[in-house]
Amino acid sequence: MRKKSFLCLPVLLAIFFFGQNIKACSVDLSTTQAGHGGLLNIYSARTLPPSCYAIGLYGNYGVFTDKPDYYTQSSSKETDYARFRGTLSYTRGILDRLEIGLSLPYVYFRDNKPPAAKDNLGDLLVGLKYRFNDPETPFLFKSSLYQLGALAFFTVPSSNKDLPGGLKTGNRDVGLKLILTREFGLDTRRFLHLNLGYTFVNEQRGEDLDDILTYGVGVDLPLGPELSGLAEIIGSQNRIHKEKEDPLEAGLGLRYGLLENQIVLDLGLRAGLSNVSPDWRAILGVTFHPNLDVDGDKVLCANDECPCDPEDYDNFQDEDGCPDPDNDSDGILDIDDQCPGTDKTLALSIETKEDYDGFADEDGCPDFDNDDDGILDIEDECPGSDVTVLMGRNTKEDHDGFAGRDGCPDPDNDSDGILDTDDDCPNNPEVFNGYKDEDGCPDTLPKIIPQIKGEKIILSGIHFELNKAIIKEESKPTLDKVVHILKSYPKMRIRIEGHTDSLSSDEYNRQLSQERAGAVRTYLVYAGIREDRLVAIGKGEREPVADNSTKEGRAKNRRIEFIVIEGRPADIEVEPQAKDLYLEK
Numbered sequence: 001m002r003k004k005s006f007l008c009l010p011v012l013l014a015i016f017f018f019g020q021n022i023k024a025c026s027v028d029l030s031t032t033q034a035g036h037g038g039l040l041n042i043y044s045a046r047t048l049p050p051s052c053y054a055i056g057l058y059g060n061y062g063v064f065t066d067k068p069d070y071y072t073q074s075s076s077k078e079t080d081y082a083r084f085r086g087t088l089s090y091t092r093g094i095l096d097r098l099e100i101g102l103s104l105p106y107v108y109f110r111d112n113k114p115p116a117a118k119d120n121l122g123d124l125l126v127g128l129k130y131r132f133n134d135p136e137t138p139f140l141f142k143s144s145l146y147q148l149g150a151l152a153f154f155t156v157p158s159s160n161k162d163l164p165g166g167l168k169t170g171n172r173d174v175g176l177k178l179i180l181t182r183e184f185g186l187d188t189r190r191f192l193h194l195n196l197g198y199t200f201v202n203e204q205r206g207e208d209l210d211d212i213l214t215y216g217v218g219v220d221l222p223l224g225p226e227l228s229g230l231a232e233i234i235g236s237q238n239r240i241h242k243e244k245e246d247p248l249e250a251g252l253g254l255r256y257g258l259l260e261n262q263i264v265l266d267l268g269l270r271a272g273l274s275n276v277s278p279d280w281r282a283i284l285g286v287t288f289h290p291n292l293d294v295d296g297d298k299v300l301c302a303n304d305e306c307p308c309d310p311e312d313y314d315n316f317q318d319e320d321g322c323p324d325p326d327n328d329s330d331g332i333l334d335i336d337d338q339c340p341g342t343d344k345t346l347a348l349s350i351e352t353k354e355d356y357d358g359f360a361d362e363d364g365c366p367d368f369d370n371d372d373d374g375i376l377d378i379e380d381e382c383p384g385s386d387v388t389v390l391m392g393r394n395t396k397e398d399h400d401g402f403a404g405r406d407g408c409p410d411p412d413n414d415s416d417g418i419l420d421t422d423d424d425c426p427n428n429p430e431v432f433n434g435y436k437d438e439d440g441c442p443d444t445l446p447k448i449i450p451q452i453k454g455e456k457i458i459l460s461g462i463h464f465e466l467n468k469a470i471i472k473e474e475s476k477p478t479l480d481k482v483v484h485i486l487k488s489y490p491k492m493r494i495r496i497e498g499h500t501d502s503l504s505s506d507e508y509n510r511q512l513s514q515e516r517a518g519a520v521r522t523y524l525v526y527a528g529i530r531e532d533r534l535v536a537i538g539k540g541e542r543e544p545v546a547d548n549s550t551k552e553g554r555a556k557n558r559r560i561e562f563i564v565i566e567g568r569p570a571d572i573e574v575e576p577q578a579k580d581l582y583l584e585k
Helices: 343-347 386-390 473-488 506-526 551-557
Strands: 053-069 074-095 098-111 117-121 124-131 146-156 174-183 191-200 212-222 227-238 248-258 263-272 280-288 451-453 456-458 493-499 534-540 559-566
Touching: 248 280, 473 506, 493 506, 506 534, 506 559
Parallel strands: 493 534
Antiparallel strands: 053 074, 053 280, 074 098, 098 117, 098 124, 124 146, 146 174, 174 191, 191 212, 212 227, 227 248, 248 263, 263 280, 451 456, 456 559, 493 559
């Protein structure tokens, strides 16, 4: 997935004369460029795609007024002169990230000395530029917005004629330039270029010359759909350095594209900042880039960043000419990705990358709330996964107001072992004391008050299963109270009487009451009361205490009574407010 750039157009640029080569300080900075340029005089690290080519024609005109006359090597004289330099260039992409460039200059010089005009061809310059990092696989930089390149160049003598004043041609120089290009954002067409180069000067050029260090910085800013503004500073220095006698210039320019950027026009103006630089220099250039379509994807060479690989047209960066097999770079190919990503999702900042959280990771879609409980996974302590789904485990928040919004279900809020669905008090744990332990609510044992009517001790709270002599669990606290009384008064002997209502036959009721009285006696024996202190008798329905014709009356008649046979303590207080015993038949 590469970014479209206005600078994809091949601008083959001329580097222009700054001074004459008589003095060592007057170094010729303007060795002619060859290759895909960036600005008027600054290189871009970008390269032409394979099979794409460009032809450029550039010219610049510099004016020098009241400058020291370097031609006569007399600093006391001042003179006016002008130079024109034109360059014809050709650049072609030969491999991925590698291009070759050729440029041939023509120099015209005019001053007030005979002969007034001098001209000649310059030396042919051959350059190879290589871009180290591909936008898909950044080299040195983690972001593909940075690109690093290198340009190696050398000159081939195309004329051995010397211009007056020592401006020589027919030289064999070699050099190397490092290039860093920084792009700002997607499709912004804003660039920063940094250049640093070194030229090894042929010793035959003169003993006053030395190797040359060149440098430059430039920016490219969009001003309209096809218009860009350019700004740059360039300079050079050699080891035989004199202050203000090393070339240095700063300039501004405009670039305009025509016919879908097949033709690019450059216009610039620069000012000299040193004694050997011109007062001003005007620049005009045109570059022709024929729009070929090598891979047949209908994206022409000028805009095709992958000229050998056809665009896949999936509504994602379809204008760059590159196939995007994985639009959102989540490792899942678009053909298998249910959320591949498009230009629209990118513009709206909609995340489409698979989040790889162990839940449905093969579909290519991010799952922000795996268990659909309304709590995002980043805040969900139980987000859910393929494993929980496979095991049938519920991870959804139950939204019952307990434990905030942690994203986890709380099936038993109070951890009392009774599920909230069956718990009458889900946020208050059950007190397991044998009294209503199944309702999930904390309970205090009902106060058991012994009531004595004559020789009878009546305690409420003894219950049996229907038509059986099985004591219910909730009755044990009452029976334990009887145990406590008997242990407190070891001389006391009691008779346990069982009573029923009048339903069923007399014989059945007598037998049921006998079995229930016997069950109570057995409980007391197991609790540590001696058997000889306990007598169990079943009375059946013969001694009712209420009307058996009503439901309430029958409930009162089903009872257990404890009759003190001997050893009645004088300090057992009679509680007239105590209720009678109710038993279930």
